[in-house]
Amino acid sequence: xxxxxxxxxxxxxxxxxxxxxxxxxxxxxxxxxxxxxxxxxxxxxxxxxxxxxxxxxxxxxxxxxxxxxxxxxxxxxxxxxxxxxxxxxxxxxxxxxxxxxxxxxxxxxxxxxxxxxxxxxxxxxxxxxxxxxxxxxxxxxxxxxxxxxxxxxxxxxxxxxxxxxxxxxxxxxxxxxxxxxxxxxxxxxxxxxxxxxxxxxxxxxxxxxxxxxxxxxxxxxxxxxxxxxxxxxxxxxxxxxxxxxxxxxxxxxxxxxxxxxxxxxxxxxxxxxxxxxxxxxxxxxxxxxxxxxxxxxxxxxxxxxxxxxxxxxxxxxxxxxxxxxxxxxxxxxxxxxxxxxxxxxxxxxxxxxxxxxxxxxxxxxxxxxxxxxxxxxxxxxxxxxxxxxxxxxxxxxxxxxxxxxxxxxxxxxxxxxxxxxxxxxxxxxxxxxxxxxxxxxxxxxxxxxxxxxx
Amino acid sequence: xxxxxxxxxxxxxxxxxxxxxxxxxxxxxxxxxxxxxxxxxxxxxxxxxxxxxxxxxxxxxxxxxxxxxxxxxxxxxxxxxxxxxxxxxxxxxxxxxxxxxxxxxxxxxxxxxxxxxxxxxxxxxxxxxxxxxxxxxxxxxxxxxxxxxxxxxxxxxxxxxxxxxxxxxxxxxxxxxxxxxxxxxxxxxxxxxxxxxxxxxxxxxxxxxxxxxxxxxxxxxxxxxxxxxxxxxxxxxxxxxxxxxxxxxxxxxxxxxxxxxxxxxxxxxxxxxxxxxxxxxxxxxxxxxxxxxxxxxxxxxxxxxxxxxxxxxxxxxxxxxxxxxxxxxxxxx
Numbered sequence: 001x002x003x004x005x006x007x008x009x010x011x012x013x014x015x016x017x018x019x020x021x022x023x024x025x026x027x028x029x030x031x032x033x034x035x036x037x038x039x040x041x042x043x044x045x046x047x048x049x050x051x052x053x054x055x056x057x058x059x060x061x062x063x064x065x066x067x068x069x070x071x072x073x074x075x076x077x078x079x080x081x082x083x084x085x086x087x088x089x090x091x092x093x094x095x096x097x098x099x100x101x102x103x104x105x106x107x108x109x110x111x112x113x114x115x116x117x118x119x120x121x122x123x124x125x126x127x128x129x130x131x132x133x134x135x136x137x138x139x140x141x142x143x144x145x146x147x148x149x150x151x152x153x154x155x156x157x158x159x160x161x162x163x164x165x166x167x168x169x170x171x172x173x174x175x176x177x178x179x180x181x182x183x184x185x186x187x188x189x190x191x192x193x194x195x196x197x198x199x200x201x202x203x204x205x206x207x208x209x210x211x212x213x214x215x216x217x218x219x220x221x222x223x224x225x226x227x228x229x230x231x232x233x234x235x236x237x238x239x240x241x242x243x244x245x246x247x248x249x250x251x252x253x254x255x256x257x258x259x260x261x262x263x264x265x266x267x268x269x270x271x272x273x274x275x276x277x278x279x280x281x282x283x284x285x286x287x288x289x290x291x292x293x294x295x296x297x298x299x300x301x302x303x304x305x306x307x308x309x310x311x312x313x314x315x316x317x318x319x320x321x322x323x324x325x326x327x328x329x330x331x332x333x334x335x336x337x338x339x340x341x342x343x344x345x346x347x348x349x350x351x352x353x354x355x356x357x358x359x360x361x362x363x364x365x366x367x368x369x370x371x372x373x374x375x376x377x378x379x380x381x382x383x384x385x386x387x388x389x390x391x392x393x394x395x396x397x398x399x400x401x402x403x404x405x406x407x408x409x410x411x412x413x414x415x416x417x418x419x420x421x422x423x424x425x426x427x428x429x430x431x432x433x434x435x436x437x438x439x440x441x442x443x444x445x446x447x448x449x450x451x452x453x454x
Numbered sequence: 455x456x457x458x459x460x461x462x463x464x465x466x467x468x469x470x471x472x473x474x475x476x477x478x479x480x481x482x483x484x485x486x487x488x489x490x491x492x493x494x495x496x497x498x499x500x501x502x503x504x505x506x507x508x509x510x511x512x513x514x515x516x517x518x519x520x521x522x523x524x525x526x527x528x529x530x531x532x533x534x535x536x537x538x539x540x541x542x543x544x545x546x547x548x549x550x551x552x553x554x555x556x557x558x559x560x561x562x563x564x565x566x567x568x569x570x571x572x573x574x575x576x577x578x579x580x581x582x583x584x585x586x587x588x589x590x591x592x593x594x595x596x597x598x599x600x601x602x603x604x605x606x607x608x609x610x611x612x613x614x615x616x617x618x619x620x621x622x623x624x625x626x627x628x629x630x631x632x633x634x635x636x637x638x639x640x641x642x643x644x645x646x647x648x649x650x651x652x653x654x655x656x657x658x659x660x661x662x663x664x665x666x667x668x669x670x671x672x673x674x675x676x677x678x679x680x681x682x683x684x685x686x687x688x689x690x691x692x693x694x695x696x697x698x699x700x701x702x703x704x705x706x707x708x709x710x711x712x713x714x715x716x717x718x719x720x721x722x723x724x725x726x727x728x729x730x731x732x733x734x735x736x737x738x739x740x741x742x743x744x745x746x747x748x749x750x751x752x753x754x755x756x757x758x759x760x761x762x763x764x765x766x767x768x769x770x771x772x773x774x775x776x777x778x779x780x781x782x783x784x785x786x787x
Contacts, residue, residue, distance in 0.1 A: 062554050068507055069550035073543040075517040079532030080539055086532075090525020091745045095753040097518040101511065102760040109511045110767045113504030114774055121774050168748045396533040396599045405540045412544055416551050423558045 003399035006390060009081040012406040014375075016073055018368055019413050023067030025367050028142060028188065029195025030060045031135035036222075038131050042124060047434065048215040054119075055432035056199070056219075059424055061116050066420050068109075070413065075101075081402070085382055085392035092158055092166045092174055093148040100144035108137030139188065146187055150180035152383050153374065154248045160386060178248050182241035183374070189237055190370065193230040193334065194363025199223035200341075201360035202428050204353040211431030219432075224345070224356075227338035235331060239294075245377075246295055249384060250304035251313070252377035255320035257291045262305035266291040270325075274317040279307060315379040323372040330366040334359070457751065458744035461523040462733070464757055468519055470722055472512035474625070474715050479506045481626020483549055483574020484619055485645060486567060493781050494638050495567060501633040501779045503553055508768060510546070522753045526597065527733045527743035534592045534599035535584050538606050542580035549573030575619055582618030586611030589664065589725060594737040610663060617656035621718065624649035628711035633779050646710055647702050654695045657721055661688065664728060670736070671728045684727060691720045 034056055041049035075097065078086045086094075114122060114130035122130070151157075157173025158166045168174055200223025206216035246253045254260075258269045260279050268290020272281035289299035296302065306314050337359060344352060378384055382392045479502040489495045502509075520528045532539065548569045556566035583606055590610055593601035627646035631639055665672035674680050698713035731739045744750060 058558075062558075065551055065554045068510070069547040072510065072514060072546055072550075075514050075521070076532060076539060076543060078521060079517075079528045080536050081533070083529035083533045086521060086525055086529040090521050090528060091749040094518065094522025094525055094528075094745065095749055095756075096522075098515070098522040098753045099756050101515045101518045102756045102764070105511045105514055106508065106760075106764040107767070109507040110764075110771050112507055113771050117504040118774055167746050168752070171748075171752055394533040397536060398603060401536060401603050405536070408540065408544055412547055416547060419551065419555055419562075423555060426558070 003403055005397050005399045005402050006393045008399060008402040008406055009393045009397065010389065012402060012409060013077055013081060015406070016070065016077065016409055016413070018371070019417075020067065020070040020074060021367065021371060022364050023063050023070065024138065024142070025191045025194050025364065026063045026198065027060060027067055028138040028191040029193075029198075030056060030063065031131070031138045032192065033195055033199060033222075034060060035128075035131045035135045037219075038128050042128060048218055048432075051212070051215050051432040051434050052219050054435050055427070055430075057116065058427045062420055062424055062427075064112060066416065069416070073409075081394050081397065082382075082392050083394040083396065085387065088165050088387055088392075089152075089383060092151060092155075092168055096144050096148040096151070096175070100141050100148075104137045104141035104144065108134045108141070111137070142188055142191070143184060146184045147175050147177070147180050150183045151175075151177050153177075153183070153378055154179040155383050155386060164387075166383070166386075179241075179244055182237070182244045185237050186234070186241045186370070187367075189230055189234045190363065190367050193227060193234055194367060196223045196227040196230055196338075197334065197356075197359050197363050200227060201357045204348075204356040205428065206431045208350060208353050208357070209429075211429065212433060215432040215434075220348075220356075221345070224338060224341035227334060228342045231331065231334040231338045235335065238328075238331065243295065246304070249378065251306065251309050252315065252320070252374075253295065254304045254306045254308065255315050255317045255377055256324040256373060257295075257303060258317065258321045259291065259303050260306050262302060262308050264292055264300045264302050265289050266303040268294060269321075272321070274321055276311075276314075276317055313380065315377050320373055320377045323369040323376070327366045327369040327373060330362050330369070334362060334366075457747055457754070458524075458740045460754065461519075461744065461750055462740045464754070465516065465519050465523065466726065468512055468515045470719065472509075472516055473718055473722065475509035475512060476506075477622045477718065478502070478625040478629040478711075479509055480549075480574045480578050481622040481624065482629065483570050483626070484578060484623045485626050485630070485642075486571035486574070488641075488645065490637070490641070492563070497634055497638060497779050497781050498630060499553065499556065499570070501630065503557075504775045505771060506550075506553065508771065510550070519753070523745055523750050524733055524740070524743040525745055527738055530594060530597055530599065530734050530738065530743075531588065531592070534594065534601065535587065535606055537603060538580045538583040538587070538611075542577055542584065545573045545576035545580060547573070549577060578619045578622045579615040582615030583607070583611045585618065586614030588735060589614070589729065591668075591735040592737070594734060597738070610667075613656075613663075614660065617653070617660065620649055620652040620656060624653050624714050625711070625718070628714045632707055632711050635778050635780075643702055643705065646714075647699070650695070650698050650702065650714070653717065657691065657695075657717070660721075661724070668728075674728060687720060687724050687727070691717065691724070694720060 034053060037049050037053045037056065040046070041053060111130040111133040114127065115134050118127060118130065151174055154177045155166075156177050157168060157170040157175075159169050160166055199219050203216040203220035203223060205211075207213045207220060242253065242256075245256075254262075257266065258272050258274050258281055259266050260281070265288070267284070267286030267288050269281070269284055269286040272284040272286070274281050291303050292299050292301040306317060337355065340352065341348065341356070380389050381387060382389050482498050482502050486495060486498065489498060517528075550573075552566045552570035552573065556563060556570065559566055587606040587608065587610075590608060592599060593605060599605075624646060627642045627649055630642040631646060634642060665675055675684055694713055694716040698710055698717065701709035701713060729735050731741075733740045733743050
């Protein structure tokens with residue numbers, strides 16, 4: 001079998017990073033949620049907050065562990081599978097990843113130990129501080145990695161040498177490249193929103209099944225309230241992000257809109273089957289002038305078309321087109337569900353609670369769809385307009401070895417995912433059990449002084 | 455200011471931190487199958503559960519630091535070591551998830567014991583494969599790997615793989631001596647003694663093997679002035695090994711761990727001397743592979759600002775969890 005190592009390396013990267021991003025998406029939001037809940041516990045001394053903390057920290061620990069083990073391979077895959085890319089861009093994005101490790105990873109990994117295991121060993125103040133540091137660390141890590149990704153989308157601040165190597169001219173410009181603020185805001189909000197629906201959905205189920213429903217109801221309300229604010233906010237941020245993409249990556253926007261020929265009065269397509277060979281769409285259903293109106297705030301506004309660039313410089317249209325619709329569709333559904341919950345807040349019907357429980361995965365699907373839009377939409381480049389994906393993959397690697405590693409990752413990741421879901425579901429079924437163990441006490445003396453040589 | 459030289463020191467420091475810190479927690483995993491019962495395994499795992507994640511972060515720092523400061527070395531070595539690196543990463547997945555899953559399991563506990571023990575052992579072995587083939591020198595021409603998928607597999611790399619399993623096992627056993635008491639501690643003393651003898655034999659073997667097969671290394675160690683300048687390294691190693699065995703015999707609780715670390719650091723120094731000034735042996739020197747000064751300086755600022763901070767909160771965490779681990783102490787979340 002003759003398999004293309006380039007395609008395989010890309011598939012492997014896509015699979016491992018898509019799998020990985022599910023967990024940080026949850027842990028960034030959950031860390032913030034836990035900080036809030038612990039703060040409420042310390043402030044109100046209502047033990048239900050403590051019980052909620054001790055329940056959600058279990059899911060957090062499981063999810064964080066998955067994020068760590070699937071994250072470590074990422075820091076090596078640039079080198080193993082994309083060595084020409086690493087040679088070319090290491091000067092620019094290597095230090096950004098370095099800063100992520102220095103400022104964020106050590107912070108979260110170190111204080112995680114206290115957060116998970118230190119409940120009885122440190123005072124409430126230090127424990128709360130540890131939770132805050134973990135929450136801060138997870139968000140800081142998003143800052144650096146999104147800066148690196150955004151530089152690949154909208155590169156600036158560098159000099160591209162004749163040898164094909166990028167060298168940094170201005171770090172400020174590299175870090176705060178044009179798409180970075182929008183992507184950071186969009187992703188952090190996605191993480192918080194995903195978590196809101198996880199918290200609301202899981203709590204809704206616990207209320208339905210009466211797993212410590214009185215406690216779960218507090219988290220349910222918190223989740224709905226957060227979603228009601230975050231979901232509309234995300235729509236606005238997403239719009240700004242889209243306008244930024246229109247300015248800097250017009251071809252990506254053309255693919256998102258499924259628009260082949262640039263021009264005014266372009267419809268907002270609700271459905272279509274893009275045909276790359278014929279450079280047209282089939283079965284279009286659209287709102288006349290809609291795309292022009294959204295992107296240019298006027299039906300006369302010119303929307304870029306895919307045919308603005310040669311066929312070899314276009315992304316795979318259908319993937320971008322449909323992923324975008326999945327993301328936006330879920331986003332609209334989230335707004336609807338959240339506000340329905342606010343309107344019905346006095347008495348939430350069981351059907352609504354079941355609906356919320358069914359939306360636990362919604363944020364993850366939307367996040368993956370959004371990343372598919374932004375990453376596939378950048379193709380056929382790894383660094384927009386400057387370095388092609390085909391020139392980025394390690395030429396040293398042969399098809400069979402990458403095929404083997406890809407299959408190994410796929411099998412192992414799915415195995416651990418199954419175990420993760422099993423243990424997470426079990427924790428959810430048990431629910432936020434009232435915990436009668438003593439609350440955090442001022443630091444206890446160590447259980448035994450270390451005997452020995454010192 | 456010689457930035458590549460400073461950066462070499464930074465990376466060397468990071469790798470040393472990784473080897474020692476993840477070394478002892480990988481070692482606890484390597485010793486896992488030899489535990490008498492589940493109660494022992496609970497204690498063994500509890501002794502490292504709050505710190506393993508921070509320990510492993512030094513590996514990520516090594517990867518990211520190499521990517522940023524020596525991108526050419528990163529891009530040359532990593533594809534060349536594809537198979538052992540992928541094995542290593544997959545093994546780390548198995549051991550990493552075992553911490554949470556084993557704690558929550560009741561019927562599947564045996565599965566997570568296996569996942570933890572096999573993952574830790576394979577991770578150590580694959581690291582040794584990487585080390586061995588790296589030291590031997592990879593077939594690289596014009597900055598590109600020209601070997602095949604199995605170039606990493608040599609008698610030497612298999613030997614260093616096994617040696618690293620023994621070495622990490624020793625770090626793990628001496629860690630357990632510090633953190634446990636009673637029967638488990640007594641057994642850890644026995645493990646440590648056997649593993650110490652094994653590691654010392656491996657150090658002697660590698661010290662003979664590399665100069666006999668690589669002229670450049672022989673010339674460095676046995677030529678002048680190398681012989682005089684470098685002789686303290688083997689002498690100190692011998693003393694360190696002797697003190698390690700004596701401290702085990704005297705049932706000291708903290709010293710064996712420190713002497714085991716000493717053995718690792720001296721061996722590491724020995725390898726550095728053998729390979730200097732190459733960052734990719736016999737192919738790229740640290741100056742060939744260095745990123746431009748703008749890049750190295752930018753990241754160095756972060757290192758200078760944050761490494762001291764990282765060390766401070768690492769100390770805080772280790773202090774919070776100091777002392778003996780007792781079974782059923784239940785400081786689990």
